[in-house]
Amino acid sequence: MIQHHGTFTVGITGPRGFIAGHLARRLARKEHICVVNCPRETFDDVAALHQFVSECDVVVHLAGMNRGDEREIHHVNVALAERLAMALTACERPPHVIYASTTHRDRQNGYGRSKKDAELRLRQWARASGGSLTILLIPNVFGPGCRPFYNSVVATFCHQLAHGQQPVVIKDEAVDFVWVQDLVAQVCAAIDDRPDGIEERSIDVTARLTVSQLLGKLETFRAGHFDEQVVPDLSDPLDAALYTTFLSHVELDDHRHRPQVHRDDRGQLYEILRMTGGGQIFFSTTRPGVIRGNHFHTRKVEWFCVLRGEAAIRIRRVGDAGVREFRVSGRSPEFISIPPLCTHQIENVGDEELLTMFWCNEIFEPADPDTFYEQVA
Numbered sequence: 001m002i003q004h005h006g007t008f009t010v011g012i013t014g015p016r017g018f019i020a021g022h023l024a025r026r027l028a029r030k031e032h033i034c035v036v037n038c039p040r041e042t043f044d045d046v047a048a049l050h051q052f053v054s055e056c057d058v059v060v061h062l063a064g065m066n067r068g069d070e071r072e073i074h075h076v077n078v079a080l081a082e083r084l085a086m087a088l089t090a091c092e093r094p095p096h097v098i099y100a101s102t103t104h105r106d107r108q109n110g111y112g113r114s115k116k117d118a119e120l121r122l123r124q125w126a127r128a129s130g131g132s133l134t135i136l137l138i139p140n141v142f143g144p145g146c147r148p149f150y151n152s153v154v155a156t157f158c159h160q161l162a163h164g165q166q167p168v169v170i171k172d173e174a175v176d177f178v179w180v181q182d183l184v185a186q187v188c189a190a191i192d193d194r195p196d197g198i199e200e201r202s203i204d205v206t207a208r209l210t211v212s213q214l215l216g217k218l219e220t221f222r223a224g225h226f227d228e229q230v231v232p233d234l235s236d237p238l239d240a241a242l243y244t245t246f247l248s249h250v251e252l253d254d255h256r257h258r259p260q261v262h263r264d265d266r267g268q269l270y271e272i273l274r275m276t277g278g279g280q281i282f283f284s285t286t287r288p289g290v291i292r293g294n295h296f297h298t299r300k301v302e303w304f305c306v307l308r309g310e311a312a313i314r315i316r317r318v319g320d321a322g323v324r325e326f327r328v329s330g331r332s333p334e335f336i337s338i339p340p341l342c343t344h345q346i347e348n349v350g351d352e353e354l355l356t357m358f359w360c361n362e363i364f365e366p367a368d369p370d371t372f373y374e375q376v377a
Contacts (some may be wrong), residue, residue: 010191011056011095013038013084014063018145019100022180023060023187038063043080049087056095058191059084064100064118067150070110074117081118085125096132096194097122098187103139103176103202126198133198134190139205143180143241144248152177154242157215158249161222172212176205179241207238214242221246224276229257230363233277266290267353271364279361283307286346286354293345297370302338303359306330310350314376315342323377330355343374 010027012020015037027033036056040063042048053059061084065076081099088094105116119135126133142152148159154177157167186203209217221243224230234240247255259282262269267285274280286292286309296318304313308330316323318341326336327349338344348354362370 007034008032009034009036009056009058011036011038011052011059013043013059013061013080015039017062018143018147018151019141019180019183020060020062021145022143022184023062026181026184026188027191043083046083046087049083050090053084053087053091053095054093058096058098058194060098060100060187060191061122062100064115066111073110074114077111077114077118078121081121085121088125088131089129094129094131096134096191097126098134098136098190101135101137103137105137123198130197132194132196134193134195135198135200136187136190137200137202138183139176139178139203141178141180141183142245144245146180146245146248148249153211154214154218154245155249157218158246161218162246162249162251162254167215167218169211169215172210174208174210175214177207177209177214178203179206179238181241182206206241217242218246225250226254229274231273231275231278233275235277266292274363276363279359280363281357281359283355283357286311286348286356288348288351288353291345291347294343294375295371295373296343297338297340298372299340299362300370301340301361302344303335304328304338304346305333305335305357307333307355307357309348309352309354311354311356312347312349313344314347315344316376317342318374343376345376 014020024035027035038052065073101119102115104112142154146152146155148155160167224232260271267287269284271282306328310329313326313336314323
């Protein structure tokens, strides 16, 4: 590869993997960085692997095996590290190596032993050659693209819930989780910080949850998506990350939602989106000359926006006589916010059907509608 002046080359092993894909997309946004991929077959070609490490400033070693026969897992992961170390030893100017290890490296299973032994081999290379090695201790990673029954319990539970299956908690232990975007940000920080010798970095976790707590959150997302058609409260970054992960496992055909439609002689009202943490969005059609509203709320707040047609929105504070009228048009959409204790109405004053979008900070509850009839004028 011909490197242009000022270009910084980052090599990624295992480029078809879950973390590698997110890392490559993040690095692609940086103009000064060139990303070079090293697929698994490159490790079988000594010359090609040597060429790969020779043209890199940094190698992020993500290639490996997570699940399967324990002996095979150990053999594959250690062999990859051995071949990489040999290529690095033969390199005149070896790159900074970032190795994706795991917080499970001390567990007595095939995966844990394989990661620790691979790490030891890379440590041997760094000590013998004076190379730069960063070892990342990574907890359970989750996010879109995460493979069920392979990468993470989050992916497994999401897949099962999205396909009508009921996950089972085998061992309800506390688990450290990291959102893949949080992990990638920390990998990028390591890329920018070449150590003198060997360093370890413990990846900051996004959350610590028991397996049952995780399942409880995901079951709420499943019910909201499939049964209630409600978007959950996503103000917590963890919930937002878990929700996007869940949606990534939902089949595309199951992303179609039909709004509830209410029809009467005034027109139609469509319930578009209900949000646990942000109320409800809906829109209505109104025939010419028809008035909607003439009511007030004691706690609800609404915003109106005419998207098509001509309308008069009238508001009067309860107990006052003065009426404020806003003439609005779909030719120049604008929002009118309706505060509580203000009776209000919207009238189609044009010649065509009126199309209006509404937002309310609460989801409509028939048993407690907080809607009180009172004529505006």
